[in-house]
Amino acid sequence: MKIALKPRQGYFKSVYNQVSVLLKKNAITTLRGANSPLLRIGASFGFILIIFLVDIALQADMADSELFQNVFDPEVRSLNAIPDCSEDLYLKNSDKKPCYNLLYAPQSNPYVKEVVESVIVSSGSRPGRFLGMETAAEMDAWLDANKERAQATVFLDVEMVGGKPTGIDYDLQTNSSVRYFKNEFQSPNFFSQVPVQVAIERESTKMLARYKYGSSSSQADISWSVGVNSFAHPPMVIESRIPEFAAPFLYAVGMFNFVATLTALVTERQTGQRQGMRNVGMLESSFWISWYLWEVVTNFMSSTFIVLFGMMFQFRIFLKNNYGLTFFLFFLFQMAMSGFAFIFFAFMRKPQSAVSIGFFVYFLGYIMTSVILSGWPYDGKYEEGLNYVFYMILSIFPWNLLAKGLQDFGDATATKESPGIRWNERSSYCVTDKFSDVTFTPGVYTKPNCSMPLDEIYSWLAVEMFILLLIAIYLDHIVPNEHNNYKPFYYFLDPHYWFPKKYNGEEHFGQIVSDKQASDASPGAGERNEDVRREEDVLADKLRRIVSGQETTETEDERTAMAVFGIKKTYASPFSPCGTKFEAVKGVWLSVGEGQIFCLLGPNGAGKTTLINCLTGTLKPTCGDSLMFGYSVKYELDKIRTFLGVCPQFDTLWETLTGREHLEIFATLKGMSKAEAKLEAEQKLEMVQLSKDADKPVSQYSGGMRRRVSVAISLIHDPSVIFLDEPTTGLDPVTRRHMWTVIQEAAKGRVIVLTTHSMEEADILGNRIAILSKGELHCIGSSVRLKSNFGSGYKLLVQLSKERIMREPTHAEDVISKLNALVGYQPIDQSNDTLTYSLSHFDADAARGILEKVEKAKAELGLQGLQLNLSSLEEVFLNVARGQTGAVVVGGSTGVLEAEG
Numbered sequence: 001m002k003i004a005l006k007p008r009q010g011y012f013k014s015v016y017n018q019v020s021v022l023l024k025k026n027a028i029t030t031l032r033g034a035n036s037p038l039l040r041i042g043a044s045f046g047f048i049l050i051i052f053l054v055d056i057a058l059q060a061d062m063a064d065s066e067l068f069q070n071v072f073d074p075e076v077r078s079l080n081a082i083p084d085c086s087e088d089l090y091l092k093n094s095d096k097k098p099c100y101n102l103l104y105a106p107q108s109n110p111y112v113k114e115v116v117e118s119v120i121v122s123s124g125s126r127p128g129r130f131l132g133m134e135t136a137a138e139m140d141a142w143l144d145a146n147k148e149r150a151q152a153t154v155f156l157d158v159e160m161v162g163g164k165p166t167g168i169d170y171d172l173q174t175n176s177s178v179r180y181f182k183n184e185f186q187s188p189n190f191f192s193q194v195p196v197q198v199a200i201e202r203e204s205t206k207m208l209a210r211y212k213y214g215s216s217s218s219q220a221d222i223s224w225s226v227g228v229n230s231f232a233h234p235p236m237v238i239e240s241r242i243p244e245f246a247a248p249f250l251y252a253v254g255m256f257n258f259v260a261t262l263t264a265l266v267t268e269r270q271t272g273q274r275q276g277m278r279n280v281g282m283l284e285s286s287f288w289i290s291w292y293l294w295e296v297v298t299n300f301m302s303s304t305f306i307v308l309f310g311m312m313f314q315f316r317i318f319l320k321n322n323y324g325l326t327f328f329l330f331f332l333f334q335m336a337m338s339g340f341a342f343i344f345f346a347f348m349r350k351p352q353s354a355v356s357i358g359f360f361v362y363f364l365g366y367i368m369t370s371v372i373l374s375g376w377p378y379d380g381k382y383e384e385g386l387n388y389v390f391y392m393i394l395s396i397f398p399w400n401l402l403a404k405g406l407q408d409f410g411d412a413t414a415t416k417e418s419p420g421i422r423w424n425e426r427s428s429y430c431v432t433d434k435f436s437d438v439t440f441t442p443g444v445y446t447k448p449n450c451s452m453p454l455d456e457i458y459s460w461l462a463v464e465m466f467i468l469l470l471i472a473i474y475l476d477h478i479v480p481n482e483h484n485n486y487k488p489f490y491y492f493l494d495p496h497y498w499f500p501k502k503y504n505g506e507e508h509f510g511q512i513v514s515d516k517q518a519s520d521a522s523p524g525a526g527e528r529n530e531d532v533r534r535e536e537d538v539l540a541d542k543l544r545r546i547v548s549g550q551e552t553t554e555t556e557d558e559r560t561a562m563a564v565f566g567i568k569k570t571y572a573s574p575f576s577p578c579g580t581k582f583e584a585v586k587g588v589w590l591s592v593g594e595g596q597i598f599c600l601l602g603p604n605g606a607g608k609t610t611l612i613n614c615l616t617g618t619l620k621p622t623c624g625d626s627l628m629f630g631y632s633v634k635y636e637l638d639k640i641r642t643f644l645g646v647c648p649q650f651d652t653l654w655e656t657l658t659g660r661e662h663l664e665i666f667a668t669l670k671g672m673s674k675a676e677a678k679l680e681a682e683q684k685l686e687m688v689q690l691s692k693d694a695d696k697p698v699s700q701y702s703g704g705m706r707r708r709v710s711v712a713i714s715l716i717h718d719p720s721v722i723f724l725d726e727p728t729t730g731l732d733p734v735t736r737r738h739m740w741t742v743i744q745e746a747a748k749g750r751v752i753v754l755t756t757h758s759m760e761e762a763d764i765l766g767n768r769i770a771i772l773s774k775g776e777l778h779c780i781g782s783s784v785r786l787k788s789n790f791g792s793g794y795k796l797l798v799q800l801s802k803e804r805i806m807r808e809p810t811h812a813e814d815v816i817s818k819l820n821a822l823v824g825y826q827p828i829d830q831s832n833d834t835l836t837y838s839l840s841h842f843d844a845d846a847a848r849g850i851l852e853k854v855e856k857a858k859a860e861l862g863l864q865g866l867q868l869n870l871s872s873l874e875e876v877f878l879n880v881a882r883g884q885t886g887a888v889v890v891g892g893s894t895g896v897l898e899a900e901g
């Protein structure tokens, strides 16, 4: 029958209430958890501190240089000596051949030779370091063939008048490679060109003077000494190089939030918390909105702290640029990174991988940002050729935009006089035109040869943060989740996704009926236990009546408040459609009446949890469906969830939330108001005897206490159908008995499906019991019925009088023959004075009838005692479990749906 659904809140009200409570959950778990805000604030502070210290270290390093010191009397450097190409200039060629200080030409000219020899002597060089040639072309060819072997070349053209040299023209070429040695980049001009030039000029002049005035003339004695030094100067202002190295550190702050968000999301899914919330009716929109808003809150906080700490440490990029601009850059960057975290979430199964993913993303971003900081592709040429493609592609990654923004902020505050960027200049400061066309206004920062101004960066990041969220939601639908549920990639194109198809009972159940007919006709179908077969037939008849229109899903029928029609579940990897498939549940039919507790027993791996997951909508069954109070699980799950309570096999609780907070959150998700949720939490905590510990975090609960919280959650908001998957695991005997009372109380007017490995529990609680093994139901019925069908049934134990047997040796034979006549069988065992009769073929009434007959003859036969025993459920369970190997004892049957036991 269809039950009236509880009045539901409107969609927007539901979303509002659910989002509020989910935000509260996120706030509490973050505040109390390992990802405490202290860590996030600490990350902002820590990285800004690192930037500050690195800046100080760099400034100290620069301060050693003469440039940054007061120089009153600069040191004069003598330029007389030509440095040795190997020892002073470290000219190393790859083939390790000797190097030369100077190549000269023409070597056949005696005046040239004279000049060069004087150069060698005056500069104290080794003669082997000078190589003579004939022409300039010869020297060029030598240089081409001998890389990095010569420091300089000189071609001297000697003018001759009257057989005497009167003047010299010379061409000097020097090696212009800049080399790093002696801890600095050495200027080739200073180190080689000027000394060679000075030496050639000096010795040429001396040689010309000697020939003009005669070598003995005093006029030929020319003194020549050159030295260089810089101007005396005040120290140069040491400029901060923060913009050059801060980007990776500030990017790292954003990665903290990224990893924290990813870990929290994946943990929520892996532990089953997300599914648990879905089971009580959490809307997908509430889930995503709550996470998104939570990201807004945390990223707002984190960005504010970055800016505040930056200002506290007196960084010009935070002090001189508009605060709003720096804040927005970090905030929008972090929001876009949250979008990336949501995307990774769709693919991740283990929260531990979040850190590795974080490292990978950081490393990727680090490499990319190094390129961005070199100025490409956000320069004036961004529209040229392939540049535009890279411009677009690189802009997709938020870290590149962060690096560009930081670079602009840095450039705008490069010196103490730099004005920084003001709010209303966020677009105009960046000028694409070539430098020459740019108009500079004093006090206004202008960046020439620039594209992607801050305004555009914000737009890109803002669009990204929404688009990445949409992509993440889409991926969340199409990537198989932890239960292998997923939608086809084109799901949003299917009109039924937006406007659900009206569910047609006839069409839908018609398919199940024809599948049933086909399976009945298959070989081995007749070997099923008769009770199981009868259950199937009764339910299949009901379906046929629904299909033929004689009955509707709403037809009053208390015995089938919940009816399961041929549920099958096959597990197969969606990534390998050709892989092996495994049928965990092989077509189960069963019904549970209103007010009944239905116990589902079975060995490990029998398929109990899979069946329960199919019935609660956690798993999509491969075939079949189920009606709960007239509603189809396949088509009307959202309605069913309003009257469904689920206690999963494993507790899906948040370690940092208290028992009370759990109950309040789940009650609100189920649609209760704040005040109602509070009251409900109080009542349920009392019901499971947790009131005393209600305000302790779950991390301080024992296994049994956690189990009780899970049971309490399943009882919230008066559900009509409750699934309890091993609810009493880990409870002590006293608490377990109390829990049994709770379950029995809860069963009134409801349907309870319970799985347990405790036979005692099933015996006491179960109105009906079914044993599932290897995905198939092997028996179904009351405890008594199962015991008589699958156990050794009833046994009658008769105790004879010991004294009489001693006195009259024939007495025993006499009594046995009379008893045999009364019972109708021979005893199966006779030990001392006790006879055991097997009544395995008798049902409870017949066995009781025999007991009564023997009871009446008790005095006449002089019997000491009588006992009627029934085999235990454990024996039944073992028999059925063993029965899979062929030893099942199949008993007779009476009606299936009668209220037995």
Ligand SMILES: Nc1ncnc2c1ncn2[C@@H]1O[C@H](COP(=O)(O)OP(=O)(O)OP(=O)(O)O)[C@@H](O)[C@H]1O
Binding pocket: 483, 571, 572, 582, 584, 602, 603, 604, 605, 606, 607, 608, 609, 610, 611, 649
């Ligand atoms: N996601 C899955 N993919 C593949 N096989 C699965 C999956 N989940 C369960 N199974 C398999 O289905 C079978 C039934 O598992 P299920 O958890 O339903 O058993 P169970 O009766 O609840 O066992 P237990 O008493 O140990 O809880 C097992 O063989 C299990 O290995």
